[in-house]
Each structure stands twice: as C-alpha cells, then as structure tokens.
Amino acid sequence: MPGGESSWGIVGWLLLIAAGLLHFLEDPSSEPEQLSMNKNIIALREGYRKLNRSCFILGASGETGKELLKEVIKSQLFHKITLIGRRKITFEDEAYKDLVQEVVDFEKLDDFSAAFQGHDVGFCCLGTTKAKAGEAGFIRVDHDYVLKSAQLAKAGGCRHFNLESSKGADKSSSYLYLRVKGQVEAEVQELDFERYSVFRPAVLLCDRQESRPTEWIARKMLVPISYLFPSALSVPVTTLVRAMVNNMVMQNDKRVELLDNKAIHELGKLGESKNEHA
Numbered sequence: 001m002p003g004g005e006s007s008w009g010i011v012g013w014l015l016l017i018a019a020g021l022l023h024f025l026e027d028p029s030s031e032p033e034q035l036s037m038n039k040n041i042i043a044l045r046e047g048y049r050k051l052n053r054s055c056f057i058l059g060a061s062g063e064t065g066k067e068l069l070k071e072v073i074k075s076q077l078f079h080k081i082t083l084i085g086r087r088k089i090t091f092e093d094e095a096y097k098d099l100v101q102e103v104v105d106f107e108k109l110d111d112f113s114a115a116f117q118g119h120d121v122g123f124c125c126l127g128t129t130k131a132k133a134g135e136a137g138f139i140r141v142d143h144d145y146v147l148k149s150a151q152l153a154k155a156g157g158c159r160h161f162n163l164e165s166s167k168g169a170d171k172s173s174s175y176l177y178l179r180v181k182g183q184v185e186a187e188v189q190e191l192d193f194e195r196y197s198v199f200r201p202a203v204l205l206c207d208r209q210e211s212r213p214t215e216w217i218a219r220k221m222l223v224p225i226s227y228l229f230p231s232a233l234s235v236p237v238t239t240l241v242r243a244m245v246n247n248m249v250m251q252n253d254k255r256v257e258l259l260d261n262k263a264i265h266e267l268g269k270l271g272e273s274k275n276e277h278a
C-alpha cells in the first residue's frame with residue numbers, strides 16, 4: 001500500500017476511536033423489534049418455505065447479489081427465483097439450474113415490464129460508483145434504474161420490496177452518494193408496497209475482484225475496527241444477506257422498515273454457522 005506507514009497508523013487510530021464512539025452512541029432503539037419475538041429462525045424459514053413464494057433479484061452479479069442468491073438457494077425459500085440484469089450470468093453449480101434469468105435493457109425498462117411480473121418479493125442490490133460511471137451514470141443506476149424497477153415490480157404484483165441502500169443515506173445530504181441513496185429510498189417508499197424493507201449497511205466486507213482502491217484501503221483499515229467494534233463501520237456481506245432473508249421470514253405489521261448497520265448485524269447473526277468468513 002502506498003504512503004507513509006506512520007500516517008496510516010494515525011488515521012487508523014483516529015478511525016478506531018471514532019468507531020468506538022459511534023458504537024456506544026448508536027441508538028439502542030434501532031435494534032429490530034422482531035429479534036425479541038423470534039427465537040427460532042429455522043422454524044420461521046420453514047414456515048416461509050410453505051408459503052410457496054417467488055422472488056426476483058436485481059444485481060445478482062454483484063457482491064451482495066451473488067451472496068444473496070447463494071443464501072436463497074441454500075435455504076430453498078422460494079419456488080421460483082428470477083434474476084433480472086443487463087447480462088446473463090453463467091453458473092456451474094447444479095443448484096442454480098432452475099433459475100430464471102431475464103436480460104433487460106435498463107435504459108428501456110418499460111419494454112421489459114413482463115420481467116417484473118408475478119414476483120412476490122423483490123431484492124434490489126443494484127448500484128455503481130461515481131468513479132466507475134461518472135456522476136450522471138451513478139444517478140442513472142442508483143436512482144433511475146432502481147426507482148423504475150421498483151415501479152414495474154409494484155405494477156407487476158410485488159408485495160415485499162427489499163432495497164439495499166447505504167449507511168448515512170439522507171435525501172438532504174450535500175454528499176451526492178448519500179443524497180441519491182436517500183432520495184431513492186424515499187421515492188420507492190411513495191410506491192406504497194405492502195412491505196418495504198430498507199437496508200443501510202456500512203462498508204461491505206467482501207472479497208471483491210474488481211479493483212476499487214478507495215474501498216480496498218477502507219476495508220484494510222477497518223479490519224482491526226471491525227474486530228473490536230463489529231457493527232460500527234462495516235458489515236460482512238454474508239451477514240447482510242442473512243439479515244435480509246431473516247428479516248423477510250419474520251412477518252410483522254410494519255409496512256416500512258429501516259434496518260441500520262447495527263440491526264443488520266443483529267439479524268444477520270441468526271442462523272450464522274461457525275467459522276464463517278465474509
């Protein structure tokens with residue numbers, strides 16, 4: 001890694017202190033209420049399986065999406081899983097043989113409305129970065145494609161929409177990334193799904209193949225912090241997807257749920273196997 005070791009050390013310590021503060025300042029009421037009501041996640045998953053539901057995943061080729069796909073296939077929660085993306089994904093494993101893949105042009109999503117029809121549950125793990133797509137490209141993917149997909153899903157009968165947003169999402173933020181995330185969260189909420197779950201993870205701990213230097217540095221610096229204060233600034237992607245699935249099988253009366261990084265950690269712990277690494 002380039003740069004002087006001593007300055008990285010100072011930044012590291014500052015982050016460590018900030019993480020500690022954040023950890024202790026986190027609002028305890030943000031813990032999911034479902035947690036206290038649900039002791040047996042295995043039974044809940046079995047109950048959900050009997051509902052015979054179908055789902056779609058947007059962004060299944062990405063870090064979160066592919067882990068989420070693994071989780072829903074392993075748990076056999078759906079009778080039909082549809083991947084909606086801009087390209088077909090190749091899978092070697094037999095477990096993936098029954099997947100349906102809908103290849104769409106996100107610039108002309110209205111022409112592909114059929115792809116969004118008839119799914120009970122939708123997961124949206126779409127996203128890009130300003131570095132990769134430029135400012136306009138980032139807004140197109142993280143706002144326009146997400147919102148349009150949600151609209152088509154709602155029109156197609158989707159009852160439960162799950163959106164992967166981001167820690168700090170805020171439609172009034174002066175920071176583009178957080179503002180766009182906050183705006184799309186709010187606009188999807190206006191669609192009034194029967195159930196709308198928004199996940200706001202911090203930095204995802206995953207083994208990303210694609211080169212993203214800033215994220216790589218952040219992740220390396222977060223290793224000691226995540227060890228000491230697991231839920232402060234990061235979350236393993238495996239924990240996130242388990243939280244998404246666990247949350248889904250826990251029926252509740254809330255139409256809109258906002259799950260922050262701490263809630264994601266709490267929910268994601270349920271059903272975790274030992275020696276698991278992100």
Ligand SMILES: NC(=O)c1ccc[n+]([C@@H]2O[C@H](COP(=O)([O-])OP(=O)(O)OC[C@H]3O[C@@H](n4cnc5c(N)ncnc54)[C@H](OP(=O)(O)O)[C@@H]3O)[C@@H](O)[C@H]2O)c1
Nearest residue numbers: 059060061062063064086125126127128166201202203204
């Ligand atoms: N990475 C983090 O630390 C972090 C933290 C908090 C929140 N988030 C948010 O969580 C979400 C998922 O993050 P991730 O890191 O798992 O994502 P990722 O690995 O970058 O995957 C993004 C997905 O979006 C698709 N996509 C990107 N650009 C597209 C375009 N122009 N047209 C159609 N599809 C496009 C990708 O498809 P292709 O494979 O075809 O490119 C891929 O399936 C994002 O919204 C991100 O902002 C990320």
